Amino acid sequence: MHTTAQAGEPGAAERRRRELLEAADRVVLRDGPKASMNAIAAEAGITKPILYRHFGDKAGLYQALAVRHTDALLDSLRAALDAPAERRRRVEATLDTYLAAIEARPQVYRFLMHPAEDSQSTERGFDVGLHSAPLLRRLGEELAQVIGERVDLGPGGERTARIWGHGIVGMMHAAGDWWLGERPCGRAELVAGLTDLLWGRLATAGNRVDGPGF
Template sequence: MSRPPETPERDERRAELLDAADRVVRREGPRASMNAIAAEAGITKPILYRHFGDKNGLYRALADRHSATLLDHIREALAAPLDRRERVENVIDTYLGAIESAPQVYRFLAHPDPAADSLSPAGPLAPTLRAIAAELSHAIAAQVDLGPESNLLAEAWGQAITGMVLASGDWWLENQPFPRERMVQTLADLLWGRLAAAADNPGATNGE
């Protein structure tokens, strides 16, 4: 469904509707419905569709809103003047802190309504995860010598680290087995053994 061209007034109204959607999602998580969001905004559902096209459009708009802030924080964590181990912990803590501070928003974006079947398998978070993986890959390539295939290996590691932290963060958020600080240490310990070995022995990527 196409939407009318954006204007300053329309942009402002769209932002107000996203604020209403945000409030409902923070209360209800993946169960948030277009009906509930329209009621929160004091409008009818067709007006909501007019602004976002369909529920997938609303998913993407909310994902864009939250992912922009998360990406900024990830970049800041990667750029912080810390040693390698502290930087690893800082990045993991930044991500876990983001999902812990807005758990229902995270669930809404990471585990969307199955009825929204036109979304990619990774859901609305997919572009954000690709961007995080790219940021990690660039940081690894710049800071650790991985030998002749450094860029390719850094890209593979960036993808692997992102997937690991996503899956383990999902488990941690749902089960809360221990405080965030301990989860950060646990994941950093797992990553640091391999990263430290590469940092201490440049080019040794095959276990030599």
Template sequence: MTTTASRPGPGSRRDPGRRRALLEAADRVIQREGPEASMAAIAAEAGISKPILYRHFGDKSGLYQALAERHTRKLIKGIRDEFSRGDPIRDRTRSTIDTYLATVSKNLNLYRFLMHRASAEDTATHSAMSTMIRDVSRELAEVMVAEGELPDRTRAYVWGHAIVGMVQTAGDWWLDHVDEVPRETVVDGLVDLVLGGLPAAASGARSADEPG
């Protein structure tokens, strides 16, 4: 008997080139129309009907998740590449934050579509985006532990999640003021906050390990 787990998922037998072309059509519409881009507009851009669009991805949720995976993979790679370089910690922190802000501002409508509309409409997409944020936080914490910036693993994880949350929230604010506030100003402020607080966090970790 064939079980559900053994059956291929929606669209799994379809041409990957066609799937990629549909995602590119979705990208164009979202970049042009913003977070309110409709599935009908995406289907029209691709030259197909909305039911056929859904058939390729299973449903609207499947399309949202495919778009999230497509773009978060690129974003995470850029962040990872910058923070994994052998440069001094200040240079890496600066380039990593700058890479993040530059990427989301260049793809503003896609970012808002994925982080706000799709995540609000679809719990699976919200979960995927939350997982991406946690993964970046965890990687940052592991780097800080490995490099001795924060030898206490628990504090490193707290700090890693705090940094990522701070950068994301500050970035969201900046995206609403992008014509008024230079990106460099935001990067400078965030770097000062991160590197100004890191020594205190490390000192607190060492004090906690010392006998009373």
């Protein structure tokens, strides 16, 4: 073989790839989830086939982008989760970090939540659920791991931790999505409301006197 340098310069294509990803980022930031391969290629100053050479597939590019942003987001969340404070404060900080992130870049966030969606469906008998939202899955698993590591949940705690991880992430996501769309209140109030919910206020709140009881 005769590459330009047989062992040196490993990052020739790597740098190109990063350039492409940054261009894709820019387009996604501008166009949201409907960013097309053509548009991304144009923004990068090249044409489609190169994108396909580098990422193979639209899903491939999506995934590469998703990994980048998910990693970044996870770092922020881990920082919030690891801060030296009591548990409730940390949960609040984590929620707030997530909400601040999606507030700062709604387009990117929306893009990450609706990736690919195809994956040819022939995956294993049922196929359902493997696509959908890798970001949420990763967040859920990550949170599950943190919970499992730190909270004493007794026997079967591993499974409970995973249930909680995915449940909490879903709560965060759906509430954030709704909040972004309607802006019914400030971020702090949303954080407080969700934390109250996680802290069991639903169990302790009394029935309304006029209602049929809940």
